[in-house]
Amino acid sequence: MYYDQQEKPANDARNRVRRHPERGHYDRETIESILDAGFVGHLAFVADEQPYVLPMLYVRQDEEIFLHGAPRGRLMSTIAQGAHLCFTVTHIDGLVMARSVFHHSVNFRSVVVLGEARAVREREAKLSAMEALVEHIVPGRTAEARGPNDTELKATEIVALTISEASAKVRTGGPVDTGADVELPVWAGYVPLRVVAGVPVPDAGCELAVPAYVGSLYPA
Amino acid sequence: MYYDQQEKPANDARNRVRRHPERGHYDRETIESILDAGFVGHLAFVADEQPYVLPMLYVRQDEEIFLHGAPRGRLMSTIAQGAHLCFTVTHIDGLVMARSVFHHSVNFRSVVVLGEARAVREREAKLSAMEALVEHIVPGRTAEARGPNDTELKATEIVALTISEASAKVRTGGPVDTGADVELPVWAGYVPLRVVAGVPVPDAGCELAVPAYVGSLYPA
Numbered sequence: 001m002y003y004d005q006q007e008k009p010a011n012d013a014r015n016r017v018r019r020h021p022e023r024g025h026y027d028r029e030t031i032e033s034i035l036d037a038g039f040v041g042h043l044a045f046v047a048d049e050q051p052y053v054l055p056m057l058y059v060r061q062d063e064e065i066f067l068h069g070a071p072r073g074r075l076m077s078t079i080a081q082g083a084h085l086c087f088t089v090t091h092i093d094g095l096v097m098a099r100s101v102f103h104h105s106v107n108f109r110s111v112v113v114l115g116e117a118r119a120v121r122e123r124e125a126k127l128s129a130m131e132a133l134v135e136h137i138v139p140g141r142t143a144e145a146r147g148p149n150d151t152e153l154k155a156t157e158i159v160a161l162t163i164s165e166a167s168a169k170v171r172t173g174g175p176v177d178t179g180a181d182v183e184l185p186v187w188a189g190y191v192p193l194r195v196v197a198g199v200p201v202p203d204a205g206c207e208l209a210v211p212a213y214v215g216s217l218y219p220a
Numbered sequence: 221m222y223y224d225q226q227e228k229p230a231n232d233a234r235n236r237v238r239r240h241p242e243r244g245h246y247d248r249e250t251i252e253s254i255l256d257a258g259f260v261g262h263l264a265f266v267a268d269e270q271p272y273v274l275p276m277l278y279v280r281q282d283e284e285i286f287l288h289g290a291p292r293g294r295l296m297s298t299i300a301q302g303a304h305l306c307f308t309v310t311h312i313d314g315l316v317m318a319r320s321v322f323h324h325s326v327n328f329r330s331v332v333v334l335g336e337a338r339a340v341r342e343r344e345a346k347l348s349a350m351e352a353l354v355e356h357i358v359p360g361r362t363a364e365a366r367g368p369n370d371t372e373l374k375a376t377e378i379v380a381l382t383i384s385e386a387s388a389k390v391r392t393g394g395p396v397d398t399g400a401d402v403e404l405p406v407w408a409g410y411v412p413l414r415v416v417a418g419v420p421v422p423d424a425g426c427e428l429a430v431p432a433y434v435g436s437l438y439p440a
Contacts, residue, residue: 014270018293018294018295019289019290019293019295040310040312040326040328042262042264042273042308042310043273044262044264044271044272044273044306045271046266046269046271049266049304050234050304050306050334051264051265051266051271051273051304051305051306052264052306052332052334053262053263053264053271053273053306053307053308053332054308054330054332055308055310055328055330057326069239070239073238073239074238075238075239084269084270084271085271086264086270086271086272086273087273088262088273088274088275090260090262090275092260092415095357095358095417095437097358097361097365097434098365099365099366100365100366100367100368100372101350101351101354101361101362101365101366101367101368101372102350102368102369102372102375102376104354104357104358104361104365106260106277106357108260108275110274110275112272112273112274114270114272130321130322131321134321134324137315137324137326138315138317138324141317141321141324142321144406144407145317145318145319145320145321145324145406146319146320146321146401146404146406147320147321148320148321148322149322152320152321152322155322156322174421174423174424175423177423181366182425184366185428186364186365186366186428187364187422187426187428187429187430187431187434188422188423188426189420189421189422189423189426189430190420190421190423191417191418191420191421191434191437191438192417192418192419192421193415193416193417193418193438194415194416194418195312195413195414195415195416196413196414196415196416196440197315197411197412197413198411198412198413198414199412200409200410200411201394201409201410201411201412202407202408202409203394203395203397203408203409203410204394205402206407206408206409208405208406208407209407210407210409211407214317214407214411217315217411218411218413220416220440
């Protein structure tokens with residue numbers, strides 16, 4: 001379990017960060033903070049020897065990542081059958097410009113999770129996961145929106161991916177030029193990037209005021 | 221080749237959009253515009269029956285996607301050996317809030333590419349790909365930064381992923397509530413999301429003015 005991984009994994013471990021190992025992190029706090037800072041991850045699975053990777057909304061709770069989809073689809077069927085999965089979350093934090101093309105980079109935080117998933121079939125657990133997902137993406141929303149009814153619960157497949165192995169990789173700060181490059185008359189530094197929200201667009205026929213929890217999402 | 225796919229693929233095609241098929245697109249213009257709007261994708265490959273998915277910088281040129289990495293690593297070795305690959309690019313454009321929890325969604329544009337890659341070993345082709353990558357992420361940068369030397373070229377593995385099958389999936393607009401939900405006194409609509417740049421942070425010792433091509437990146 002990754003929660004016990006306070007130290008670096010063995011050289012041949014599947015979750016070891018191999019390229020730029022100094023950027024690897026394996027502690028629970030770093031991994032959870034990166035997972036919790038996002039709501040879209042990329043899930044990879046294998047079907048007929050072909051890997052597929054699809055964007056998925058998610059929420060983490062304890063040692064599990066909850067995903068949802070349509071019942072009886074290829075994706076959810078594959079997942080629920082215990083297939084080996086990989087789920088990766090990436091935040092791009094900045095563009096790093098070195099004096100040399102070679103040392104250009106990006107600042108980022110990413111987590112790679114390896115594990116298997118189980119279908120969540122019990123009514124209360126499904127309801128809890130659906131509401132947790134919405135609440136994770138828009139905190140405060142579930143107090144206002146109508147909760148799922150039985151038909152909607154049946155039309156939603158929820159799976160829980162157990163975080164059995166995980167690693168984080170983080171790059172921060174400016175460029176690393178070397179040798180004589182440092183003296184070159186080339187602007188060098190980094191440009192922070194972040195996600196911001198635009199003005200909320202009400203649905204046709206909705207004349208209610210924009211709730212505070214909507215207006216405060218991703219402030220500029 | 222996806223460039224000939226102006227029509228929807230067959231029901232059993234690997235690149236058919238199965239969930240919400242009305243959101244699927246298979247034409248060259250849509251696929252290329254989504255790929256060209258980003259610079260980070262998620263590459264999936266299989267090793268010992270385990271799928272892995274890692275974030276990768278990329279640039280598209282014609283029918284190929286160029287990726288780079290360190291030589292002799294697991295990733296680049298696997299790729300260059302002709303493994304089946306999947307490369308997915310996702311842009312999150314907004315949060316969609318319906319009156320019901322069930323109909324919450326996100327606006328997005330994504331492309332899923334299936335294909336195999338080849339190593340790019342020829343000097344001029346490697347140089348061209350490295351510069352194209354930097355120029356794609358920061359247009360104007362390669363006119364100023366020092367280009368790669370032979371040592372740096374040898375320390376960079378470039379692979380070209382041929383886009384042999386691809387599909388795009390796009391959701392836009394507001395929520396789709398149904399029936400009596402439309403009358404509920406719940407705010408509904410969507411919140412656009414976009415990436416913006418913060419103030420450029422010069423490297424230690426760099427006192428040059430911020431170039432115009434840096435200052436114009438991702439304006440707020």
